[in-house]
Amino acid sequence: MSTIKKFQVTFDCADPERVARFWCEVLGYVAPAPxxxxxxxxxxxxxxxxxxxxxxxxxxxxxxxxxxxxxQRVPEGKTAKNRVHLDVRVGTGLVGDARLAALEAECERLVALGATHVQTLYADGVNESCIPMLDIEGNEFCVD
Structure with a gap:
């Protein structure tokens, strides 16, 4: 049996500190001391x-x-859809109206931080609701 490995998620961006501080607010993460x-x-x-x-x-x-x-700062801007994205899991264990209310509340909070609401995907009997969004540099993520 293999062991579980620690990993980091790397973002290419124009303004690393600005984007990092946005994600600190989204996830409750902390920036390191200088x-x-x-x-x-x-x-x-x-x-x-x-x-x-x-x-x-x-x-x-x-x-x-x-x-x-x-x-990490890169010279080129974002040009295509992300192949990998983060799901911000705020609706885990919730279904129906309760789940949608939790997702919408989180969406409002993130829009106030500078995120963009792309659309709301409503439950369809197979999949539960989720909200695709963009971070402050246009990277896709979902409130799920």
Whole structure:
């Protein structure tokens, strides 16, 4: 039997810290403390060559259960649909109107943080409701 491996999810983006802080708010994750000897990440970034400043940022689940999220700056913008996306699981165990109410409440919270509501997919007798959304740089995710 193989062992379970820890993994991180990596996002390509234009503004790593901004996107990371958005996902901290979405998931309840925390940003790491600045490197030793620096009081802020801005102080640390000022010591780097200009091209490397703000080129990455990360955040993690404070409980240690969820994967680390890593955000790296890339020169190109998003051009196609994500092949992998995150599902923000707020409706687990809920069905029908109770599930839809939980999803809609979370959608409202995330829109206030800068996310975009794409559409609401209503339960159809086979699948329960979910809400596809976009993060602050246009990456797809679902409130599920």
């Amino acid at each position: 490197p030793e000897g620096f009081s802020t990440w801005d102080d640390y970034n000022q010591t780097l060559p200009p091209a490397e400043r703000g080129s990455w940022f990360a955040c993690s689940d404070p409980t240690g259960e969820g994967p680390r999220l890593y955000f």
